[in-house]
Amino acid sequence: MKPPPDLAARLRQAGLLTAIPFVLLVGPTLGYYLGSALDRRWPLAPWGMGLGIVVGMLASARVTAQLIQQARTHEPK
Secondary structure, eight states: OOHHHHHHHHHHHHHHHHHHHHHHHHHHHHHHHHHHHHHSSOOOTTTHHHHHHHHHHHHHHHHHHHHHHHHHHHHOO
């Protein structure tokens, strides 16, 4: 038995929107760790870590915008 199309669209949209907080957490966190690794490898402290966090935030913002666009295309009617 298939769920009604409206329910499927709502669940798809909820799944996309639920991913946003995780994306916003993972980007800067990964940037922090990669930037810290750069700081340990080369004498850049604290610039590597700061740059990693900024790049992670920008990447998270980009993915968040893409997720919002996808959620809008899957809006229930």
